[in-house]
Amino acid sequence: MADLISIDKQYVANTYNRFQIELVKGKGSHIVDINGKEYIDMGTGIGVTAFGFADDEWAAAVSKQAATLQHTSNLYYTEPCAKLAKVLCEKTGLKKVFFSNSGAEANECAIKVARKWAAENKGDDCYTIVTLENSFHGRTITTLAATGQEHYHEHFKPLTNGFIHTPANDIETLKNTVKSNNIAAVMIECVQGEGGVIALDADFVKAVGILAKEYNFLIIIDEVQTGNGRTGKLYAYMNYDISPDIVTTAKGLGGGLPIGAAMLGERVESVLGFGDHGSTYGGNPVCCAGALTVINRLTDELLNEVKAKSRYIFNELNGADGIEYVSGMGLMIGIKTTKPAVEVVKSAMEKGVLCLTAKDKVRLLPALNIPFDDLKNAIDIIKEVAK
Ligand SMILES: Cc1ncc(COP(=O)(O)O)c(C=O)c1O
Secondary structure, eight states, X not given: OHHHHHHHHHHSOTTOOOOSOOXXXXXXXXXXXXXXXXXXXXXXXXXXXXXXXXXXHHHHHHHHHHTTOOOOOXXXXXXXXXXXXXXXXXXXXXXXXXXXXXXXXXXXXXXXXXXXXXXXXXXXXXXXXXXXXXXXXXXXXXXXXXXXXXXXXXXXXXOOSOEEEEOTTOHHHHHHHHHHSOEEEEEEOSEETTTTSEEOOHHHHHHHHHHHHHHTOEEEEEETTTTTTTTSSSSGGGGSSOOOSEEEEOGGGTBTBOXXXXXXXXXXXXXXXXXXOOOSSTTOHHHHHHHHHHHHTOOHHHHHHHHHHHHHHHHHHTTOTTEEEEEEETTEEEEEESSOHHHHHHHHHHTTEEOEEETTEEEEOOOTTOOHHHHHHHHXXXXXXXX
16 A cells, blocks of 8 residues: 555645545445455545445446447437436426536536526626635636635636625625626525535525526526435425526536536526537436436435434434534534544544545535445444544
8 A cells, every 4th residue: 555655646646635545445335445444434435426336226337338338429319318318307397408527517517508698688797606605616717716715716816707705694695796786697505515514594595596586697506515315305405495597416416427417497498509518528328327327216215214314313413422513414414523523534434434524524425325224333433433
């Protein structure tokens, strides 16, 4: 492993502060390192492996598609892409899907759609998009501009213009902002993930919908982290009283392969025309074949299971020693511990549980189908190390 670390350090760009473990194989919610040590996984590669590692159904669909036709370009039709778009539209009521390779690119597409829609419907000077303070929308120059956290902006200015950030859950400020600016769209995460796993207030989300009607702007919901069953509904906005025009997603949709999607509602389904947008890999048949197995398994039964596991986690952790409070929704959980979050994550790792952090919290994003026994063992260890 020492060898591998030195190769990685020499040749891979220094953007990641990796833990000193090399992971070699996984099955379900278990993952094994190079020394044979086994861990219960509570992070799913930051919300990606929705049905765990090497899930049989996902792996079979991906392998079959890879051995049949791995890529064609978007000059031709392929079945997995069309089928995935159809099932996403049928399940959400949205009308069309643009496929990308990541969450940031899904958001780039949403921003382009909003700008073109606004130019056509409200005039060329209407391009401003309101996002929330403490949000996270990606790492490209434009999605960084959308991200309402100043520290991500450092070193990369000038960013794309046309973004205003207002405080989450502050209806008055949002109202004044959309009143005094010509707004193309408001973009929100219903649960701010990187911002510390904080669910927006129901009243605030409802107000976004009311203001959108009053001031004629689009609603974009960033479901990159919250989407695909994570919060106990297919998409997190379904927990709220709001009808988005554009929903973006990625992460869990692919189950472990890179795919993003910008789902377009009725008002914007025809905004993009030939040549307006594109991506070489977008709608890749292998990624789409895997994603189809994810989406098709997000049944009511599975989503109820997600909610039951969520209740278990909240009940176990709320009021436990060393735990100040628990936030989030479904299997997207933030834990404010008395000890620094990184310390808790490291101790949990030593005891065989992999967790994440989000700001000053321990963050849990376990597989949606994590067996109850594994969940219980992991939560027991987290409680023990948080004390
Ligand atoms: C809400 C949200 N939007 C966008 C992104 C960016 O996604 P990606 O890393 O796939 O570009 C993330 C990643 O964490 C996210 O949580």
